[in-house]
Amino acid sequence: MTGRRLGMWAAAIPMTLLALATIYPLLFTANVAVKTRREYILDRFSLATSPHWDNIVTAWTSVGMARYFLNSLIMVTAAVVLLLLFGSMAGFALSQLRFRGSSVLFLGCLAALFIPFQVIMVPLTRVMAVSGLIDTYPGLILSYVAQFLPFTVFLMTSYYKTIPTEIVDAARIDGNTTYGIYRRIMLPMGTPALLSVGILNALFCWNDVLIALLMMPSAGNRTLMVGVTSLRGQYSNDIPTFASGVLIAAVPVLMLYLFLQRQIADGVTAGSTKG
Structure with a gap:
């Protein structure tokens, strides 16, 4: 029993330290965001005496x-909608349909x-510049689809391979077309994987800076992460306002992790096991 407890403590201590190291930057940012400039300059590590919400309002408006x-x-x-649509179609085709070149495509x-x-x-x-898609919504959306579609296709194909082919054969005997099999059978059965892959792709796209910076150069079309990056130069002398922008960008991702952490973990292991 003593050896077991020692093993548990040996695992718990580093995990606790890792959790604290992960949580501390967020808490520090939230504390700075509700400080006045004077409080931050006098002591950046002290707790805010009273929440100063004007910084967050200024950053938002x-x-x-x-x-x-x-x-x-x-x-x-x-x-994310386009990625799930194209990824699920491609995953169904590569995993359940037999055609020449499917292995090469995968x-x-x-x-x-x-x-x-x-x-x-x-x-x-x-290519985007020649097509006139720079600084447009479709340009950035298509860039995200192009960048993250291979990941989506890989996970959906791996997941659909775990579905017995007898189900598809039975549906075809019942008179379903290929599209009918995809819509009536594969999509409902693939809901867990679609949810997991959708969450992961949403996180990838939300946290992206480089692609958005290239495709959306004008200030009015910036994404949230690019906007936060620009704040660093514009508000280098007003750190509480900059911290408020960082907090606004971090809260949606944090909420997504807190409420959908199980689906995120399932998405990482989607299709890795049989059954």
Whole structure:
């Protein structure tokens, strides 16, 4: 029993330290966000004497965080919907349909996962510029789809491979077309994976800075994370306002993790087990 308790403490202590190291930056940012500039200059590590909510209101209204938040919400939602649609269709086709070249296509999607965005960002930007999609919502949405579709296809294919082919064969005998099988059977059965992959893609798109910075250069079309990055230069002398912008950007992601952490964990292991 003593050895078991020692083992539990040996695991609990480093995990507790890791949790504190993760939570502390968020708590520090929240504390700075409700301080006045004078309080921050006098002692940046002390607790705020009284919450000063004007910083958050200023960041939301005057600085433009509300507009950036709306931009991110629109583009992330559209990108995730397209990713789930195309990813589920491709996953169904690559896992359950038999056609020439399916294995090569799947390996191509797998290989695309290992290509960093920095390798393709110059040709992608040129293609978008020639197409007139720079600084437009469709341009950034399509860029997100292109970047994260291989990941989505890989996970959906892996998940759909765990579904017995007898189910698809039985549906085909009952007179269902390929589209009918996808819509009536594969989509409902793939709901857990779709939810998990959708959450992961939403986090990827929401936290992105590089793609959004390239595709949306104008100030009015910035996403939330790009807006927060720009605050660092504009409000270098007003750290509480900058911290308020960081807090506004972090809260949606934090809430998503708190309420959907199980689905996020399931998304990482989607399709890794049989049954």
